[in-house]
Structure formats: structure tokens, C-alpha cells
Amino acid sequence: MEELRSKARELLASGAVQVVIGYGRGSGGHARALFLRDPGRAHELVYDGSCLQNLCVYLLKPEVRRLGKPALVAHAAALRTILQLAAENQLAEGALLALLPGPGGIETLATFAAIEERVAALDHGLGAGEKEELQRQEAMTLEQRRDFWQEQFSRCLKCYACRAACPLCYCTRCTVECNQPQWIPVPAHDLGNLEWNVLRAMHLAGRCVDCGDCGRACPVAIPLHLLNRKLAAVAEESFAFRAGRAAKADNALSTFKPDDPEDFIQ
Amino acid sequence: MTAMENPNRLIDRQGLARLFARWRGEGRRILAPRRLADAGPVDFAEVTSPDEVSFDHVQTVQSAKSAVFPRVEELFSFRRRDNSVELRERDLEALPLTVVFGLRPCDAAAFSALGAILNWDAPDRLFSARRQRLSLVTVACTRSDEHCFCTSLGGGPGSTAGSDLLLTDLGQGGFLVETLTAGGSGLLAGAGSLPPAGAAADKAARLARVDKKFDLQRIGPALAARFDDEAFWAGQSLRCLGCGACAYVCPTCACFDIQDEGGRRLRCWDSCGFALFTLHTSGHNPRPRQSQRWRQRLMHKFSYMDERQGTLGCVGCGRCSRACPVDMSLLEHLQAVAEAKP
Numbered sequence: 241m242e243e244l245r246s247k248a249r250e251l252l253a254s255g256a257v258q259v260v261i262g263y264g265r266g267s268g269g270h271a272r273a274l275f276l277r278d279p280g281r282a283h284e285l286v287y288d289g290s291c292l293q294n295l296c297v298y299l300l301k302p303e304v305r306r307l308g309k310p311a312l313v314a315h316a317a318a319l320r321t322i323l324q325l326a327a328e329n330q331l332a333e334g335a336l337l338a339l340l341p342g343p344g345g346i347e348t349l350a351t352f353a354a355i356e357e358r359v360a361a362l363d364h365g366l367g368a369g370e371k372e373e374l375q376r377q378e379a380m381t382l383e384q385r386r387d388f389w390q391e392q393f394s395r396c397l398k399c400y401a402c403r404a405a406c407p408l409c410y411c412t413r414c415t416v417e418c419n420q421p422q423w424i425p426v427p428a429h430d431l432g433n434l435e436w437n438v439l440r441a442m443h444l445a446g447r448c449v450d451c452g453d454c455g456r457a458c459p460v461a462i463p464l465h466l467l468n469r470k471l472a473a474v475a476e477e478s479f480a481f482r483a484g485r486a487a488k489a490d491n492a493l494s495t496f497k498p499d500d501p502e503d504f505i506q
Numbered sequence: 507m508t509a510m511e512n513p514n515r516l517i518d519r520q521g522l523a524r525l526f527a528r529w530r531g532e533g534r535r536i537l538a539p540r541r542l543a544d545a546g547p548v549d550f551a552e553v554t555s556p557d558e559v560s561f562d563h564v565q566t567v568q569s570a571k572s573a574v575f576p577r578v579e580e581l582f583s584f585r586r587r588d589n590s591v592e593l594r595e596r597d598l599e600a601l602p603l604t605v606v607f608g609l610r611p612c613d614a615a616a617f618s619a620l621g622a623i624l625n626w627d628a629p630d631r632l633f634s635a636r637r638q639r640l641s642l643v644t645v646a647c648t649r650s651d652e653h654c655f656c657t658s659l660g661g662g663p664g665s666t667a668g669s670d671l672l673l674t675d676l677g678q679g680g681f682l683v684e685t686l687t688a689g690g691s692g693l694l695a696g697a698g699s700l701p702p703a704g705a706a707a708d709k710a711a712r713l714a715r716v717d718k719k720f721d722l723q724r725i726g727p728a729l730a731a732r733f734d735d736e737a738f739w740a741g742q743s744l745r746c747l748g749c750g751a752c753a754y755v756c757p758t759c760a761c762f763d764i765q766d767e768g769g770r771r772l773r774c775w776d777s778c779g780f781a782l783f784t785l786h787t788s789g790h791n792p793r794p795r796q797s798q799r800w801r802q803r804l805m806h807k808f809s810y811m812d813e814r815q816g817t818l819g820c821v822g823c824g825r826c827s828r829a830c831p832v833d834m835s836l837l838e839h840l841q842a843v844a845e846a847k848p
Contacts, residue, residue: 267652272833273745293832303744303796395549397568397577397754397775404749405831417782426765427578427774457831459567459751461547 244313245282247339247346251311252279257337258308261298263291273298277307287313287341294451296321296407300330311337311348316362317451319355320484321407324449326352327489330410352487359485366450366469374469389467390430393437395460398428402440402464405457408447415439441467446475446492449484515683515700516707517673522556522681528696529605530554534641537573538607539566550606559608561675564651565823569757570606570613571620574636577754581632581764581771598635605693607643612656612821614644614668616757622815623760641689644669645681650714653824655837658722661821663714674709682707719837720844728843729809736797738846742839743800745832746779752826752834753777758807758819778802804839 248260259277264284266272271291274284275298296318298304312318319338325331338349340358349355366374380388400416403409416424416436424439425432440454441464448468455465476482481492517525529536538559540551548563550570585592606613621637624630647654647663656662666672670690674682682703685691694700732738753759754775761783763776776783779800784793793799807819820836827835 266833267827267835267838270833275744297747298745301796303740397750399750399754399777400780401747401749401751401829401831404747425767426763427767427772429578432578453831457747457749457751459755459829459831460549461542461567 241285241287243346244287244339244341245285247348248276248285248311249279249282251337252277252282256309257311259304260285260311260313260339261295261304262313262339263287263293263295275304275307285313291315292452292456293405294318294321294407294453296325297405297453299325299336299407300410309336311339314338314340314349316359317449317484319349319359319362320449321451322355323352323359323487324408324447324484325410326487327483328408328447328491333487356486363485370469373463373466374473377466377470389437390434392462393433394430395462396428396433396437397460398426398432398436399459401457401459402454402462405453406444407451407453408444408449409440415443437462437464437467440464441471444468445471446479446481447483448472513685514703514707515685515694516676516703517681517683517697517700519556519679521697521700525693525697526553526555526607529693531696532603534603534605536605536607537570539563539609550609553607556607561608561645562649564647564649564654565610565825565828567825567829568755569616569823569825570609570642571616571757571759573604573606573640574617574633575620575624575760575775577775579632579773581773583770585769596632598631601632601635601639603639604636605641605643608645609642610647610823611644611663611665611667611669611672612654612661612823613757614642615661615665616821616823617642617668619758619811619815619817619819619821620760622811622817623758623819626815641670641693642668643671643673643690643693646672646674646709646712647714647716648675648712650716651824651828653827653835653837654714654716654822655719655824655840656822657716658719658837658840659818659820659822660722663716664709674712676707676712682709720841724844725808725840726812728846729805732843732846733801733805739797739801740795742842743797743834746796746800746834747832748779748781748796748799749831750775750777750779751829751831752803752836753779755825755829757821757823757825778806800834804843808840 251257259275262274262276262285263271264274265286271286273293273295276285294317295312322331322338333352338355340347340349349358424435450469450472452465455463458464475492479492526536536553537550538553539548540553540558541548541560547567548560549567553559582596583594624633666684666686670687671693672684672686676682685694761776761778762773765772765774785791793802811817811819
């Protein structure tokens with residue numbers, strides 16, 4: 241932790257960056273996002289097991305962008321997010337420094353190539369618990385799965401915390417906010433909730449880097465990340481593509497290839 | 507005080523079960539805190555017996571406001587006929603008789619603030635009809651957490667304001683019952699004769715400790731003085747993601763959106779935290795920045811409602827802070843407002 245603090249102090253004092261987006265101590269001793277601009281307050285930075293939020297969500301927020309060049313305290317999922325945002329032309333090379341805390345100290349990653357290399361080394365796929373969670377879903381019959389998700393979505397308030405917490409949900413105008421025509425019903429009733437949640441998951445298919453922040457953000461504990469994880473698995477099966485591994489990559493669902501067998505069209 | 511019989515009664519779990527059965531027999535639906543799954547969140551749901559009710563949580567995720575202000579509500583329906591429109595009003599008599607059981611004293615107090623907004627300039631018939639058909643059986647707080655600040659706003663863990671009955675868990679499955687309204691007496695009518703609470707029923711000893719966290723008198727003037735301090739609001743709201751979680755779990759947030767769907771006019775929850783909330787048809791947005799929307803949230807609750815409705819738009823339940831995905835602590839931000847040098 242001391243090393244992270246002194247790195248932040250050094251980066252801010254030298255002017256290499258204007259803000260360090262990291263974690264500070266919040267309610268209940270948990271971590272929360274901290275925007276450090278004053279090197280004299282670097283002692284407020286923390287890094288521990290409660291630092292789960294994917295801070296990349298702030299990289300495109302106008303208020304944060306105005307603070308200047310950031311160094312971002314990044315865990316593995318955040319590194320993948322940076323690459324995916326780059327692949328979608330949302331981040332330019334050199335726009336930020338990624339600070340990766342690890343057992344060997346703080347690694348400073350200044351280029352996409354360095355992040356790609358680190359992501360490849362860190363990438364161990366899903367954990368045993370995560371695989372089991374996914375298999376539980378896959379083991380359900382269609383009817384069971386439909387009932388499961390209808391029950392989950394029945395609690396949805398349409399507060400859009402899932403959307404707001406997702407670093408890859410960066411549209412300045414979301415489809416649910418378009419009303420000429422109204423694609424998605426606004427009310428948080430069964431149909432509106434189903435359409436919203438399916439749309440959110442589908443829009444992230446082949447783009448989601450599995451940080452889990454959608455599920456963590458949901459105030460009514462809908463395990464939204466499971467939908468995205470399944471779609472990521474489908475994208476990998478179908479296109480041999482995993483999001484967030486390269487800074488230059490085609491998008492799995494919006495790239496036209498003349499040699500696409502399109503064998504799903506019967 | 508002269509010797510006067512303690513009007514309070516005692517009830518046990520069997521007595522509660524009899525009451526639940528009686529209320530259901532009278533055609534009332536009972537909404538109470540229920541744990542979603544093992545170690546899952548606790549939220550209001552329709553229940554049939556006290557065995558389903560959670561008593562050991564600090565606070566539910568959502569407030570009980572949906573009993574009177576559902577997240578989607580049909581206001582009326584309409585049908586176009588040639589050159590005229592046929593309107594059909596809601597049948598207010600068909601609205602459900604409801605008992606909310608196990609809400610907290612802060613939640614019970616919140617209904618008057620909610621009513622103050624919804625009935626402000628024009629009476630809200632649907633809200634008022636639902637409110638009239640609603641009874642509040644509150645359970646006092648024997649636990650609190652760091653987000654609770656009811657006492658800073660004039661409430662308290664054993665406060666009776668707004669409740670028809672207030673129960674205090676005395677341990678070993680027994681509850682002290684305070685009857686606060688005629689409606690509350692009516693609710694107890696089916697309980698048979700409840701034993702009077704003796705001197706041993708010490709409510710105060712059971713209540714959670716909730717310390718005063720700031721001086722409320724300072725908040726209004728401090729907010730007014732800070733209105734144009736953009737850096738202050740930007741600093742507070744930098745990590746805010748602009749979702750609606752805080753507003754939707756809040757017991758007093760009353761903003762709504764109107765949608766027409768298949769000949770039904772629907773009122774849907776909305777939030778001043780969303781950029782779209784104030785976006786004009788012209789494209790102009792009077793509150794284009796998240797800092798302005800955050801300021802609006804605080805100003806509305808602690809300044810505008812105080813001026814216009816003579817009540818605060820906050821009861822210190824702490825739900826917004828618990829639900830916030832990025833730990834925007836309302837209490838902490840209010841303390842900063844109260845303490846900041848003008």
C-alpha cells in the first residue's frame with residue numbers, strides 16, 4: 241500500500257498525471273472510488289480485497305475527464321476494460337497510466353501493448369465457483385430458466401444502476417431513452433423489465449469483460465453478471481473471441497465478414 | 507403522575523399470528539420485511555404469517571412507499587371513439603386494504619413527507635385513497651448501523667409518529683404494543699384481551715442507540731449559502747454514477763414520469779439524478795451536470811421542501827447510502843454541508 245501511495249505522490253508531483261483514480265476508505269471500512277489530485281493526500285489511497293469496483297467507469301465521465309490525464313488503479317478486470325474501450329475507440333494510446341498492484345509491487349503500464357501482455361499473463365478464465373454458477377444456469381430447462389429470470393426481473397426497479405456502473409455502457413443516449421419510437425417500455429413492469437434486462441445483456445454480448453459490477457450495483461440483488469458471463473461464453477464459442485484482450489479488435493457482433501457461414505439462419 | 511393504568515399491552519408470536527389471520531380475514535393484504543434468500547437482502551413482500559417476517563434486519567432495501575406510490579401505477583385509461591375520447595377513472599374502492607407490518611419508525615414518519623409532495627398543489631386521489639386504506643404497524647429499532655441518522659432529523663428508533671401501532675421487541679418472542687390511533691385500536695380488535703404491559707416492559711432499554719450526527723438548524727442556511735459553489739458540489743458528486751438507486755429506495759422521493767401504453771396512462775418512478783429527467787424538448791438541459799443533479803437532490807430534501815411544505819424530504823433511514831453502488835453517503839455529505847465554512 242505504501243508503494244502505491246508513493247507512486248501516486250510521485251506521478252502527481254512530477255505532473256505525469258493530474259489525477260490518480262484509486263480507492264479510498266468508505267463506509268463500513270469498505271473501499272470507495274477516490275480521485276486524488278493533491279500529492280499531499282496520497283496517504284488516503286488504499287488497496288485491499290474490498291477494492292472491487294471497476295474504476296474504468298469514470299474514465300469517460302465528463303467531470304472526471306476534465307481533471308486531466310489519469311493514472312488508474314487497476315485490477316485484472318479493469319485492465320481488460322481499458323483494452324475493450326480502446327478497441328471501441330473510446331480511449332487513445334497514452335490517455336492514461338494503469339497502476340496494477342501485485343505481490344511484486346506496483347506495475348505501471350503506460351501502453352496498450354504493455355496492458356495486453358499483462359492481461360494475457362493474468363488471464364486464467366473463470367474460477368471454480370464462477371464456472372459452477374454458470375453450469376447451474378445451463379443445467380436448467382428452458383422453462384426453469386425463464387421462471388428463474390422472470391422472478392429475478394420482477395424485482396427490477398429500472399434504477400439503471402447496472403447501466404451506470406458498467407464501464408462499457410457509455411452511450412450518451414441509451415436506447416431506453418429514445419422515445420421516437422419507444423423501443424423499450426419505460427415502466428418497470430414485467431415486459432419493461434424483461435426487455436430492458438435482455439437488451440442490456442445483449443448490448444454487452446462480445447463486449448463484456450466480466451468485472452461483475454452490474455450485479456454488485458443492483459440494489460435488489462439481481463445476478464445480472466450471470467447473463468453477461470453466459471453471453472461471453474457464447475461469443476467465445478461462436479467467434480473464438482474474448483473481449484478485453486486486445487486494444488485493436490473487431491467487435492464480435494458488429495463486424496461483417498463475407499465468409500461468415502451464418503449457419504444460425506435456417 | 508398519578509397511578510394510571512399503563513395503556514400499553516403485550517403480545518407474543520402466537521398473538522401476532524392470530525392478528526395476521528384476522529387481518530387477512532378482513533380482506534387486508536399484509537406487506538412485511540422478508541428475507542429474499544439465505545443471507546440475502548430483506549425487502550417488503552406480501553406475507554401471510556409472522557413466521558415469514560424478518561425481525562433481525564436493520565432496514566429493508568426498499569422503503570414501504572410502493573404501498574401508496576407503486577413503481578408503476580395506472581392513473582386512468584382512455585379510448586378514442588370517432589372524434590371523442592372516452593376516459594375511465596380508476597375505481598378507488600377497488601384499491602387494496604393494506605397493513606404494512608414491520609416498517610421502522612423512520613418509514614412511518616416518511617408517509618407524511620410523501621403526502622406533502624404528492625398532495626401539494628392538487629390532491630392526489632390515488633395516493634390519498636391508498637393512504638386511507640393503509641395501516642402502519644411499526645416495529646421499533648433494536649439495531650442500527652452507521653447509515654442511520656433519524657435522531658438528527660427529529661425522529662428516533664422508538665418514535666411513534668405516523669404509526670397506528672408501534673411494537674417493540676422485548677426479547678423471548680414478546681412485543682410491547684403501543685396503540686397510537688383509532689385505526690390501531692381497530693387492528694387489535696381481533697387479538698382478544700392482551701395482557702397489560704407491566705413495569706418490566708422497558709421500551710427504552712431495548713431501543714437501538716442512534717447518536718445525533720449533525721445540527722439540523724445549520725443545514726438549511728448552509729445549503730443556501732453553498733448553492734453557487736460549483737466546486738463543492740462537483741467534489742461531493744465526482745464518484746456519483748447518476749443512477750436512480752438512491753431515489754427508488756427512498757421513502758420520500760416522489761418524482762415520477764408519465765407514460766401512455768395501450769390506452770393506459772401510467773405513472774412511473776423517476777429520479778432527479780437522471781440526466782434525462784430535466785432534458786427539454788429543445789435539447790436544453792437546465793441541470794446538465796451530475797453535480798447540479800446531486801445538489802438538487804440535497805436542496806429539494808433539505809431546503810425546498812422545508813420552505814414549501816414545511817417538512818423535510820428525509821427521515822434519516824439511510825437506504826440511499828446502503829443502496830448506492832459507489833458509497834455516496836448522504837449522512838457524510840450532510841455533515842460536510844453542516845461543517846463547511848461559508
